Amino acid sequence: MPVAGSADAVETVRAPSGDDxxxxxxxxxxxxxxxxxKTDARFFRQMLAWCSGITNTRPLWxxxxxxxxxxxxxxxxVIGRNGSGKTTLLxxxxxxxxxxxxxxxxxxxxxxxxxxxxGLFSELRVIDNIRxxxxxxxxxxxxxxxxxxxxxxxxxxxxxxxxxxxxxxxxFTSRVPLATALHSDIDILLTDEVFAVGDTPFQAKCLAKMNxxxxxxxTTIMASHSMALIKNNCSRAICLEHGAAAAQGxxxxxxxxxxxxxxxxPVE
Amino acid sequence: MIDNFAVYANQLRELTRCEWKLREQSTLLGFLxxxxxxxxxxxxxxxxxxxxxxxxxxxxxxxxxxxxxQFSLFxxxxxxxxxxxxxxxxxxxxxxMPRELLVLTTVCSVAISHVIELVLMLGFLIALGAAPRLSWxxxxxxxxxxxxxxxxxxLGLSVLAVRFIDFQRIWSIITTVGFFLTPVFYSTAAxxxxxxxxxxxxxxxxxxxxxxxxxxxxxxPAWRHLAGLTAFAILVAGVGYAVxxxxxRRLSDYVLS
Numbered sequence: 018m019p020v021a022g023s024a025d026a027v028e029t030v031r032a033p034s035g036d037d038x039x040x041x042x043x044x045x046x047x048x049x050x051x052x053x054x055k056t057d058a059r060f061f062r063q064m065l066a067w068c069s070g071i072t073n074t075r076p077l078w079x080x081x082x083x084x085x086x087x088x089x090x091x092x093x094x095v096i097g098r099n100g101s102g103k104t105t106l107l108x109x110x111x112x113x114x115x116x117x118x119x120x121x122x123x124x125x126x127x128x129x130x131x132x133x134x135x136g137l138f139s140e141l142r143v144i145d146n147i148r149x150x151x152x153x154x155x156x157x158x159x160x161x162x163x164x165x166x167x168x169x170x171x172x173x174x175x176x177x178x179x180x181x182x183x184x185x186x187x188x189f190t191s192r193v194p195l196a197t198a199l200h201s202d203i204d205i206l207l208t209d210e211v212f213a214v215g216d217t218p219f220q221a222k223c224l225a226k227m228n229x230x231x232x233x234x235x236t237t238i239m240a241s242h243s244m245a246l247i248k249n250n251c252s253r254a255i256c257l258e259h260g261a262a263a264a265q266g267x268x269x270x271x272x273x274x275x276x277x278x279x280x281x282x283p284v285e
Numbered sequence: 286m287i288d289n290f291a292v293y294a295n296q297l298r299e300l301t302r303c304e305w306k307l308r309e310q311s312t313l314l315g316f317l318x319x320x321x322x323x324x325x326x327x328x329x330x331x332x333x334x335x336x337x338x339x340x341x342x343x344x345x346x347x348x349x350x351x352x353x354x355q356f357s358l359f360x361x362x363x364x365x366x367x368x369x370x371x372x373x374x375x376x377x378x379x380x381x382m383p384r385e386l387l388v389l390t391t392v393c394s395v396a397i398s399h400v401i402e403l404v405l406m407l408g409f410l411i412a413l414g415a416a417p418r419l420s421w422x423x424x425x426x427x428x429x430x431x432x433x434x435x436x437x438x439x440l441g442l443s444v445l446a447v448r449f450i451d452f453q454r455i456w457s458i459i460t461t462v463g464f465f466l467t468p469v470f471y472s473t474a475a476x477x478x479x480x481x482x483x484x485x486x487x488x489x490x491x492x493x494x495x496x497x498x499x500x501x502x503x504x505x506p507a508w509r510h511l512a513g514l515t516a517f518a519i520l521v522a523g524v525g526y527a528v529x530x531x532x533x534r535r536l537s538d539y540v541l542s
Contacts, residue, residue, distance in 0.1 A: 050538070108537075112381055115534040127381060135375030138303050145303060152299035153380040155292045 039124065040089045040205055040236040041110060046119035047081040047260075048105050079105040080260045083119070087238065092231055094247035094268060095240040096275050097257035103240040106257065107131070107207050110238065125204030125236070128154060130211040133194040139183030143174055143193055146182050150194045154201035164200045171222065172196030188215050199226045206230060208239040212246065224250075244272050297386050297393070300376075304394035323357040323402065330470045342472055347410050347501050352469035354399075354406050355493050359435055360460045362395040366439025367446040368453055374540045384536055385529055388443045392436050403428070410500060418503040427499060427506060430518045431492045437522030440529040447539040448532075468493060488517060 051074040080102040087093055095103045108114040109121065111129045136153065137146045147168060151161040161168075169175055172192035182190055192215055212223050224246075231237060231250070241247055247254055247268060254271035256264040256278075264274040327350055335345060342348060369391040370377060370384065377384060411417065445452045467489045473481055484490040491514050498504045532539075 050541075108378070113378060114537050129379060129381060131379045132375070133379050136373065136379050137375075138307055141303055141306055145306065149299045149303050152296045153376065153382060157291060157295060
């Protein structure tokens, strides 16, 4: 079970806007989890462990010592093998996880494109889920009314609005939250392998929309295993290994480093 | 600040709508299924106790119905509220929003069902011969106090439920025991005077008693009694909210474990 760090070691600040061009600033950022068996989450086991001081868990630093400074309008890639800490880092930057140590400052409205379909209600209609996603992405009802047709057209959902979400194929199910979220107001966009869903034309449409956002000056941090996606969209990248930054800098160099590292191991 | 409030209000409204639809499945039959639990409870208890107590108490069906409906609100709101964080972990781990909205959403959806139950209950009371009285106007106040009380409990319990995975089962046992320790199907007069003092420490006993006074006996609640209960509900809501906010930073960690 994860534990939060001491309050003294952590500083997280989220402000609507900053004085300078910095969108995200992280210093010595770290996240420690206590991993072990799930049985420890039982009430009486917890009490027993608390009384005896004996637990069968161990600390695991999913991310440690990350220094990162991202300017407004920049697109930064996060790469690394499974379990290297990409998702944990992004979740900390989004404020969904609290760092165990370090200092984090973010300026602007953050939108997260992680596993956004997992929060939806498969028993309800597509139109209900569009409304819900829009609300969760911070879109007002008036804004949704204005953008509704564009969202439906983008996801090609015209024929399925009154179908239950669970009745749709996996590809179409993923279109509902993505099409909606891409039409919300975004200052800082964090994505975690989210464009790997849907068919090729829809992926292309999503990437074109994201490029449009980038041109409008949206700060973007994207985690992906697709080196083509990272190289085509990011100017800088960070490569994580066992939670630490193994390489950081211009995207071509970091991707080369990662591919070289993966040369000794099967690429995922 | 105002912008944020509008965003959160919209999130609460949409989540509540979805939770409500999910509970009721948007069909008349679906809603009847939700009613079935308190209705069956009422019928079983009525059949069991009507011969024993019906002779001693005027309007026992109404007396029983109020107890069952109000206690059902307590059980359903706290049980579903406490499971809301783990049930909605997909939303919690992927969208940036105040976590308490997830708990408030489930309590709100239960409250909507409760309001419909109340309308049916009042219709039933009238059908039994109870004429609407002026004191009925005070009932929404008592109901609001109960909602405040269960919301505070749900907030605190939701933290315990994600911290300890078996706490939902523990709470299920507590509510079952609580049902028998609350005068839902029996009169306070039916138990000995020396044991009645224990009921003083049961907030649900106070709420149900006040509701019965108001709806069946046509008496406005004793304002000191209601004020005391309101202060207690505010205290529970305050403590529940404080516990929730205190643990909010760790909730994602607990959900991930």
